[in-house]
Amino acid sequence: xxxxSLNILDIAMNSVKAGATKVEIRLTETGNRLELTFTDNxxxxxxxxxxxxxxxxxxTRTTRKVGMGIPFLKLAAEQTGxxxxxxxxxxxxxxxxxxxxxxxxxIDFTPLGDIVSSVSTLIRGSxxxxxxxxxxxxxxxxxxxxxxxxxxxxxxxxxxxxxxxxIEEYLRESYAEVNQxxx
Amino acid sequence: xxxxxxxxxxxEKMKDKVVLREGSGEIRVVVGMATCGIAAxxxxxxxxxxxxVNEAGLSEKVTVxxxxxxxxxxxxxxxxxxxxxxxxxxxxxxxxxxAAEVVEKHxxxxxxxxxxxxxxxxx
Numbered sequence: 001x002x003x004x005s006l007n008i009l010d011i012a013m014n015s016v017k018a019g020a021t022k023v024e025i026r027l028t029e030t031g032n033r034l035e036l037t038f039t040d041n042x043x044x045x046x047x048x049x050x051x052x053x054x055x056x057x058x059x060t061r062t063t064r065k066v067g068m069g070i071p072f073l074k075l076a077a078e079q080t081g082x083x084x085x086x087x088x089x090x091x092x093x094x095x096x097x098x099x100x101x102x103x104x105x106x107i108d109f110t111p112l113g114d115i116v117s118s119v120s121t122l123i124r125g126s127x128x129x130x131x132x133x134x135x136x137x138x139x140x141x142x143x144x145x146x147x148x149x150x151x152x153x154x155x156x157x158x159x160x161x162x163x164x165x166x167i168e169e170y171l172r173e174s175y176a177e178v179n180q181x182x183x
Numbered sequence: 184x185x186x187x188x189x190x191x192x193x194x195e196k197m198k199d200k201v202v203l204r205e206g207s208g209e210i211r212v213v214v215g216m217a218t219c220g221i222a223a224x225x226x227x228x229x230x231x232x233x234x235x236v237n238e239a240g241l242s243e244k245v246t247v248x249x250x251x252x253x254x255x256x257x258x259x260x261x262x263x264x265x266x267x268x269x270x271x272x273x274x275x276x277x278x279x280x281x282a283a284e285v286v287e288k289h290x291x292x293x294x295x296x297x298x299x300x301x302x303x304x305x306x
Contacts, residue, residue, distance in 0.1 A: 063254035
């Protein structure tokens with residue numbers, strides 16, 4: 001993947017496919033360390049599946065025999081000296097937590113890229129999911145919770161063209177503010 | 184700065200409109216957004232379709248949606264166009280520029296761009 005934001009888009013799709021009603025995507029930057037966490041309340045995976053997801057030749061898909069999403073993210077993290085972990089529950093408290101840490105000053109760190117586009121694509125694609133996005137940096141934070149938007153919007157769906165435009169602009173403005181604080 | 188008041192204004196504006204969430208379903212544009220599609224550049228293709236369909240005033244007639252992998256990863260980004268009563272058209276190796284062209288010629292003009300279709304690649 002050319003941008004980390006594309007990995008993020010791809011991995012979050014797993015939560016959508018797992019039938020999650022709430023998906024949290026968190027990016028936390030401290031110094032040269034970036035932690036990326038996906039938390040969903042989807043169906044979860046069995047222990048066997050959890051052990052297999054980092055294997056590119058494992059997938060639940062029937063359209064092809066490989067599953068590259070998780071291996072790509074794991075590689076992107078590990079090639080910076082970072083790490084990858086995944087925890088999942090299938091029982092009553094079902095859900096999955098996927099964590100990847102990166103060292104942003106490593107030469108093999110993939111730039112974040114257009115994260116706003118990834119977040120808006122996810123919201124537009126699955127407007128019924130509660131999306132929580134938070135990016136914390138030493139210079140400030142960018143945050144969005146679609147439940148707060150829904151409280152204002154009522155029955156206007158989140159995938160409405162103008163609503164998605166608003167979301168994109170809101171996030172871009174928030175990022176501009178954070179970048180301004182950068183010294 | 185963007186405010187929630189603007190969202191409230193959007194809601195107000197939508198009140199008088201019938202919410203055609205699924206479009207009227209006349210034409211469906213489906214963009215493959217699995218790992219293969221995303222890695223090959225599907226995100227800008229999807230966004231271009233959404234933008235151009237809206238710009239062309241086709242949003243009542245055309246629905247743009249996302250799907251997983253349809254199994255022809257080597258041809259990604261893949262876009263399928265479903266239209267009632269017509270054969271499905273599969274466009275391959277799409278770009279944002281080609282997407283704009285498809286909206287103009289195919290979705291608006293009703294003319295399939297053969298050059299970009301999968302049948303052109305495998306025949």
